[in-house]
Amino acid sequence: MxxxxxxxxxxxxxxxxxxxxxxxxxxxxxxxxxxxxxxxxxxxxxxxxxxxxxxxxxxxxxxDKAMLAENLENLVKKERLEGRQEGRLEGFAGLLRMQLAFKFGDLPSWVDEKLASATDEQLGEWGTQMLTANSLEELFKH
Structure with missing residues (x-):
């Protein structure tokens, strides 16, 4: 135990x-x-x-050992999938942050907060829109 x-x-x-x-x-x-x-x-x-x-x-x-083992195995698979998705989002947010810093210079803390809480879709939109945005405020106004 x-x-x-x-x-x-x-x-x-x-x-x-x-x-x-x-x-x-x-x-x-x-x-x-x-x-x-x-x-x-x-x-x-x-x-x-x-x-x-x-x-x-x-x-x-x-x-019921087999049933418990199956449930625990499903939890492991679910955790790994969630971990990979979370890691992918963090990686994309980090890449976008580097690109934004390259284009706009030092980034204010509110940008980090936006990136940290962004969905996959938001990060994708910002990654595309940053190419034509003239400022951080313009990019994140949506």
Missing amino acids: FSVENAGESWEALQRAVDRIVAIIQADPHKERIDRIITRWLKRHLHRLGAGINLDRLNSLVE
């Missing part, structure tokens, strides 16, 4: 820890009772972490 708590929000480490717990439960002569107790604890723990998975159908770590 310490491995589960120490996994933090690393869903892959959490899955490895759950696999170890299931092996321990299966080897215990009182496996049904221990399974119920640990399953209940794990559901609460995942809820506290904000795992965002539906645990209503999880009644037994031993019996």
